Amino acid sequence: MEDGTIPDSDITASSAWSDSTEKERGNRDKGEGDGAWCPAGAVFPSASEYLQVDLRSLHFLALVGTQGRHADGHGREFARSYRLRYSRDGRTWITWKDRWGQEVVSGNENTYDVVLKDLGPPIVARYVRFYPLADRVMSVCLRVELYGCLWNDGLLMYTAPVGHVMHLSGSPVYLNDSTYDGSIESGVQFGGLGQLFDGVLGGNDFTETKELRVWPGYDYLGWSREALGQGSVDIEFHFEKTRSFHTMQVHSNNHHTQGVRVFSKVECQFKPGLLLPWSSPPLSLAVPLEDLKDPSSRPISLPLGGRPAQILRCQFAFADRWMLISEISFFSAPPSTTTSLAFPQVRADFDAMTPRAGLPVAKDDSSNTAILIGCLVGIILLLLAVIAVILWRQYWKKILGKPLSQLFHPSLHSSIPPFTTSSLLSLPPACGMDLEKGLPPTQEEPPPYPDAPPYPALSPPFPASVPHYAEADIVSLQGVSGNNTYAVPALTSPSPTAADCTPLPELPRHCLVFKEKLGEGQFGEVHLCEIESPQDLPNLEFPFNVRKGRPLLVAVKILRPDASKNARNDFLKEGKILSRLKDPNIISLLGVCVSSDPLCMVTEYMESGDLNQYLSHRVLLDKTGPTHNTPTISYPALIAMASQIASGMKFLSSLNFVHRDLATRNCLVGGEKGESGGDRGGERPIKIADFGMSRNLYAGDYYRIQGRAVLPIRWMAWECILMGKFTTASDVWAFGVTLWEMLSVCQEQPYSNLTDEQVIDNAGEFFRDHGRQVYLSRPDVCPQGLYDLMLSCWNRDCKLRPSFAHIHSFLTEDAMNMV
Ligand code: ADE
Numbered sequence: 001m002e003d004g005t006i007p008d009s010d011i012t013a014s015s016a017w018s019d020s021t022e023k024e025r026g027n028r029d030k031g032e033g034d035g036a037w038c039p040a041g042a043v044f045p046s047a048s049e050y051l052q053v054d055l056r057s058l059h060f061l062a063l064v065g066t067q068g069r070h071a072d073g074h075g076r077e078f079a080r081s082y083r084l085r086y087s088r089d090g091r092t093w094i095t096w097k098d099r100w101g102q103e104v105v106s107g108n109e110n111t112y113d114v115v116l117k118d119l120g121p122p123i124v125a126r127y128v129r130f131y132p133l134a135d136r137v138m139s140v141c142l143r144v145e146l147y148g149c150l151w152n153d154g155l156l157m158y159t160a161p162v163g164h165v166m167h168l169s170g171s172p173v174y175l176n177d178s179t180y181d182g183s184i185e186s187g188v189q190f191g192g193l194g195q196l197f198d199g200v201l202g203g204n205d206f207t208e209t210k211e212l213r214v215w216p217g218y219d220y221l222g223w224s225r226e227a228l229g230q231g232s233v234d235i236e237f238h239f240e241k242t243r244s245f246h247t248m249q250v251h252s253n254n255h256h257t258q259g260v261r262v263f264s265k266v267e268c269q270f271k272p273g274l275l276l277p278w279s280s281p282p283l284s285l286a287v288p289l290e291d292l293k294d295p296s297s298r299p300i301s302l303p304l305g306g307r308p309a310q311i312l313r314c315q316f317a318f319a320d321r322w323m324l325i326s327e328i329s330f331f332s333a334p335p336s337t338t339t340s341l342a343f344p345q346v347r348a349d350f351d352a353m354t355p356r357a358g359l360p361v362a363k364d365d366s367s368n369t370a371i372l373i374g375c376l377v378g379i380i381l382l383l384l385a386v387i388a389v390i391l392w393r394q395y396w397k398k399i400l401g402k403p404l405s406q407l408f409h410p411s412l413h414s415s416i417p418p419f420t421t422s423s424l425l426s427l428p429p430a431c432g433m434d435l436e437k438g439l440p441p442t443q444e445e446p447p448p449y450p451d452a453p454p455y456p457a458l459s460p461p462f463p464a465s466v467p468h469y470a471e472a473d474i475v476s477l478q479g480v481s482g483n484n485t486y487a488v489p490a491l492t493s494p495s496p497t498a499a500d501c502t503p504l505p506e507l508p509r510h511c512l513v514f515k516e517k518l519g520e521g522q523f524g525e526v527h528l529c530e531i532e533s534p535q536d537l538p539n540l541e542f543p544f545n546v547r548k549g550r551p552l553l554v555a556v557k558i559l560r561p562d563a564s565k566n567a568r569n570d571f572l573k574e575g576k577i578l579s580r581l582k583d584p585n586i587i588s589l590l591g592v593c594v595s596s597d598p599l600c601m602v603t604e605y606m607e608s609g610d611l612n613q614y615l616s617h618r619v620l621l622d623k624t625g626p627t628h629n630t631p632t633i634s635y636p637a638l639i640a641m642a643s644q645i646a647s648g649m650k651f652l653s654s655l656n657f658v659h660r661d662l663a664t665r666n667c668l669v670g671g672e673k674g675e676s677g678g679d680r681g682g683e684r685p686i687k688i689a690d691f692g693m694s695r696n697l698y699a700g701d702y703y704r705i706q707g708r709a710v711l712p713i714r715w716m717a718w719e720c721i722l723m724g725k726f727t728t729a730s731d732v733w734a735f736g737v738t739l740w741e742m743l744s745v746c747q748e749q750p751y752s753n754l755t756d757e758q759v760i761d762n763a764g765e766f767f768r769d770h771g772r773q774v775y776l777s778r779p780d781v782c783p784q785g786l787y788d789l790m791l792s793c794w795n796r797d798c799k800l801r802p803s804f805a806h807i808h809s810f811l812t813e814d815a816m817n818m819v
Contacts, residue, residue: 010054015040017139036069038077038141043132047083050129051142058088058156058240061123061148066130068111069141077141078108079132086125088156094181094192096123099214104133107142114145118768120211121179121198124151153330154240155197157182159190161228163221166322168258173207174215175222175324195221195326196235202326204296206253206260220253222260222324232315233263233323237330242272245304245312246388247331253297253324261320262292266302270309283307292319297326306384308335333391504575505539507591507602512556518609521699523567524560524598528553528605540591554590555606559599571599578603581657585648587668587689606668606687611641612698614669616746620781635781636816637683638742641669643811644686649735650804652688653728659690660726662734663715664741665698666690701749703756713759714750718766718773719798721759729798735807736793743779743786750776766796783818 017038039049068078081104084096097103099120108115132140162184163176182192200210202219209218223233252262267282285302316323512529519526534540534552559571578589578601593600608614621632645667652659670685702710711721717733719725737750751759751774765773775794778787789810795801802810 006053006055010056012052012054013037013039014049014051017141035071035075036067036077036141036143038069038139039132042134042137043079043140044134044137047131047133050085050131051144052127052129053144053146055126055128055146058124058126058151058154059146059148060151061086061125061128061146062119063116063147064105064119064128064130065114065116065145065147066107067114067143068108069143070111075111075141077139078111079134079140079142080109081105081107081133082142083131083133084123085129085131086123087127088125090127092191093129099179099211099218107132121195122148124155124193124197153332154243155193155330156238156240157191157193158196158238158328159188159236160196160221161223161233162187162189164224164227166217166222166224166258168207171216173217175206175217175220177221178218195219196328198327200326201251201299202253202297202324204253204255206255206258206297206324220324220326222253222322225318225321225323232267232317234313234315235328236311236313237328239310239312239332242308242310242335243330243332244306244308244335244384245270245330245332246306248302248304248312248314249299249327249329249331250302250316250325251297251299251327253326254292254295255297255324256295256320259321260324261318261322262287262298262300263316263323264292264319265317266314267317268302268304268312268314270307271311271313272308273310278313279307279309287319299327304330305381306388333388504572504579504589504594505591506595507537507539507593509593509596509600511537512554512593512600512602515553518555523563524558527556527558529556529602530554537591553605553607555603557601557603561598563599568599571601575601581652581655583648583651584685585644585687586651587687603689604687606685607671608669608684610665611667611669611686612664612741612746615664615742618745620745633745638745639786639811639815641684641686642739642742642815643808645688645738646735646804646808646811648686648688649731650808653731653804656728658726658728659688659731659734660720661690661712661715662688662731662738663701663712664738664746665701667738703759713756713763716763717794717798718763718796721763722767727798728804729801732793732798732801732804732807735804736790737776739786739790739793740776740779740782743782769796783815785818786815789815 017040037051039051041049043049064084066079066082069075083103084105085093086096087093095103096105096119105117106115128146130142130144132142134140159182160177163174166173166175177189177194177196179198180189180192180194182190182194184190200219203210206220206222207216209216211218225231248266248268250263250266253260254262264287266285266287268285269282270279271277272279283304287300291298291300316325511531511533513532515528515530517525518528531537531540531552531554533549535549559567563571572594575589575592575594578587582588587603587606590602590604592602615633615638618631618633620638621634645662649659649662666689668687668689670687672683701712701714703713712734713721715734715737717730720730720733740750751762754762754774762774773796775791778784782790789802789807792800792802793807
């Protein structure tokens with residue numbers, strides 16, 4: 001609401017106590033009103049007062065939050081419980097119930113704390129109403145927040161036969177659609193949505209469930225052929241608007257021994273509009289034999305050939321006594337002009353039509369007309385493919401402008417919570433929850449990290465020039481030296497400081513004598529160069545003493561000559577930022593060559609390369625005892641290095657810089673003597689730099705989304721992965737991972753036993769906080785006290801993570817004495 005995503009006019013209420021407590025005055029950050037909505041009428045006993053939010057389109061909502069009226073200590077009102085009602089069309093209202101049928105949601109206990117409620121089952125709705133409740137006559141006030149994402153498919157409802165109960169050695173397995181929010185009549189459920197679209201995928205054993213404390217069979221909707229009395233299960237899907245359907249994915253169980261099998265055939269009919277006739281004949285798809293044989297549960301992809309429909313009716317043919325489905329999802333798009341063409345008869349061979357095999361092919365009907373029709377279909381499909389590619393590209397362009405969490409549509413990636421904010425009335429910034437753009441800190445409790453870059457809520461896309469996880473109002477440093485993005489207040493503020501206007505120190509290109517290539521990547525190369533007479537260069541920022549007449553080795557980052565304009569801008573911005581960062585534990589910029597192409601950035605050279613390489617070629621002294629040829633490192637030396645990194649980060653955080661890609665690969669190691677490290681502690685100076693994807697060597701540390709966005713997910717806090725929320729607190733999380741790498745002497749990647757997708761799932765577990773999240777385990781040589789520090793860096797609540805000042809003093813004082 002604050003950033004205008006949800007205008008005040010979309011928030012209505014049954015009544016308001018006074019002007020100062022009307023519904024849109026709930027935003028404390030504006031400093032207006034009494035900071036919450038308070039109804040005029042009593043909520044006891046009638047419970048009919050409500051605050052309504054119109055989201056303007058269907059949304060998938062997974063979490064709600066409430067807060068009372070604090071009004072700077074003058075408020076005393078809050079709602080101890082409330083009911084939620086929602087509607088997809090503004091006419092039919094449904095009361096939300098949890099999985100056990102409970103309608104009443106526990107609310108607030110005081111005026112200031114935010115209470116979040118995980119919506120299980122999630123809500124798909126356009127309108128949501130909060131009804132505060134009370135058990136006696138009293139005044140209540142409320143502030144609310146909704147979290148979710150767009151319900152892109154626009155599925156309004158599905159109709160299906162009611163699920164059956166299976167009796168397995170005497171115990172019942174309930175295979176009904178227990179969260180279905182429509183009606184039931186004569187064994188058919190209609191007019192609602194339920195478990196087939198809740199994002200929960202059932203496992204191989206349908207008696208086990210993903211949800212806690214639910215009954216066997218919960219994850220599946222299942223039917224018995226015998227009880228149904230027919231050879232197929234008929235499901236009808238109603239969408240908001242006509243769409244072109246490309247694929248239907250049906251996640252099914254295939255537990256042969258219990259007589260459960262994936263459907264053998266599907267026949268679908270398409271109705272392109274409510275008043276239009278069903279297109280005929282139906283599309284018939286056969287499931288390949290291999291899919292029927294494999295006993296594991298899995299998604300079956302059914303190509304629908306881009307047919308237009310607003311209503312889709314599919315008959316799933318039984319292959320055995322039981323059919324169990326846990327999830328259905330559609331890949332569809334708004335219709336293109338070609339989709340209005342009538343479809344000729346196409347009987348498709350499933351195998352040839354799986355996504356693996358590309359687009360559907362028409363089967364020959366052995367007549368000339370069929371060949372002709374086949375050719376026509378081919379052309380249409382080709383056109384459709386081109387349109388699909390264009391739409392796909394636009395889709396990703398749009399999507400990449402949103403936080404990562406929005407990429408995971410619930411029906412496609414069940415285990416990843418699809419949370420983003422659909423910010424409404426404001427809440428204080430509890431970690432990961434202060435998602436509203438520009439949400440300032442609460443008055444009573446300033447956040448420990450004032451640098452938190454404001455996070456854009458729901459819709460504002462990121463600039464197209466930033467092809468990764470950057471937000472609109474922070475500076476992207478994607479260039480040859482990295483893909484990093486820092487929050488730089490001085491550079492983004494409307495009134496530039498003197499430092500912003502100072503030109504970068506230009507060096508004559510000819511003074512750089514190439515020695516060797518240090519690295520290369522997507523954005524250019526890094527060279528080791530020599531400056532023969534550094535003392536002759538008045539512009540050279542000279543950070544350390546080089547004796548007169550002695551050459552100076554420097555690292556030169558060179559932007560690819562064919563780099564885009566955006567990459568060039570980012571490169572120049574990076575130069576500006578680096579030139580302002582003067583700290584012994586941050587790599588320093590000596591000069592630039594930007595008056596002609598290719599653009600170059602000259603930084604100090606760190607003789608021993610990056611920390612990851614440096615450590616991975618070493619063994620721990622105390623672990624292996626004397627070694628022959630392998631270089632060693634001691635625990636105190638490791639801690640001294642870690643404390644230098646903490647010192648550099650302390651400096652960055654004091655400037656409100658968010659690094660976003662702290663890892664051993666982005667720290668450089670100096671020579672044993674000769675350089676002036678700041679907080680040395682050990683023999684070798686360490687300096688934080690940022691290379692990001694500029695070195696192909698570490699490409700595996702970044703998770704690539706459709707070839708564009710690159711994310712160091714294994715170093716990212718859960719709120720960065722799910723919500724794109726980068727703060728100093730998330731840098732602290734990354735520091736914990738960096739420390740873990742160091743104590744593991746960089747022998748393996750963090751969570752090497754997890755795939756990228758599992759790492760993202762784990763972020764979801766952190767969010768859900770049901771105790772299923774996994775942590776990096778304690779490296780062998782790591783004392784428990786130091787591991788506790790790491791664990792505190794990975795605290796779910798970012799307010800409880802330590803500051804870099806604390807980490808630094810812990811490493812310099814306590815950690816040294818731990819062995
Ligand atoms: N970039 C890559 N390697 C480097 C090094 N050794 N020193 C400075 N910058 C670098």
